[in-house]
Amino acid sequence: MRHAVEIASSWILIALLVGIPLHGWVKGVKVYEAFVEGAKEGFNVAVRIIPFLVAILSAVGAFRGAGAMDALAKVLAPITGPLGLPAEVLPMALVRPLSGSGALGLLGNIFATPGLGPDSYAGRLGSVLQGSTETTFYVLSVYCGSVGIVRYRHALAAGLLADFTGLTASVLIARMLWA
């Protein structure tokens, strides 16, 4: 299944990569010149988002470096445990909106922990959680940063509500299927 999906994705990528210039060429577009003109923007966009990413990632870095995440997890674990979100998965749920690679690393830890592993309740719940939530803070910083938006209005609330829904749904489904 995974291989079929990966192969399909690769083919779609190639189709775009080859198809767009070919279509443009047939339509009489000066494809090389147009490509270079568009690509020039790439550098500027990347530079524009740097301050936004540095702001959020340094704050998140300090927060995680200080061990504040672990402290928060310790406080919350007695409450979330009985609800179906065990102490092993809770840190991952907390990190997920802040850092995608961080959450993936914690998921890897759950898989590698003796007594848990990928087919345990924690392992399956973590897997569903990783796949159904997004790095909201990263998405907002990159997308808003690219156009210089500093007032996000309700974007953060909507994004975090979506993440919380993903978490709640993951727990409910995991409890139903694997508890």
Added chain:
Amino acid sequence: MNLVFVLLLVAAAIAGAVRGDIKAVGQGAFDGASQGVTLAIGLIGVMALWLGLMRIAEKAGLVEKLARAARPIFRPLFPSIPDGHPAISAMLLNIAANMMGLGNAATPFGIKAMEELEKLNPTPGTATNAQVLFLAINTASLQLVPTTVIALRASARSTDPAGILLPTLVATFCALTVAIVSAKLLERVWK
């Protein structure tokens, strides 16, 4: 965002002080800062590639054609965007790339979409309703098949690496629904 920023930093300082490891707070901040630059710089190549391809597609009229084709789906969600506007095709490409798990292409398309939406923004610097809705859709993980998670499960010798596929889809769908509904409802509250 101002509150989140201050909260994270203050919590970090308190936790560092309580745990007696105040050095780790500064180190974490420095690591995060350079990580931010590395991430942004790493985007330059794929950004340039996809923005170049987008420009070709634009000049060939493909972008406008795509926007018109996608109009029926996008109009109820984004009533403020004029027909055939390039923002629609950029959003469509971003969402399609996200669903296929082409994260590398999704980000450039998403940024392009934000730029096109910004052209319609009467208050630069403040997100419009359309931008917030687009962001909300992006913060619900749209990937149809979570290949990274399945690969990680397989390498951890799971007996059923893809068994989480359907549950993930259901949870994603719930998150997406809430993202769209809350973006639509909150737009009246948060002027």
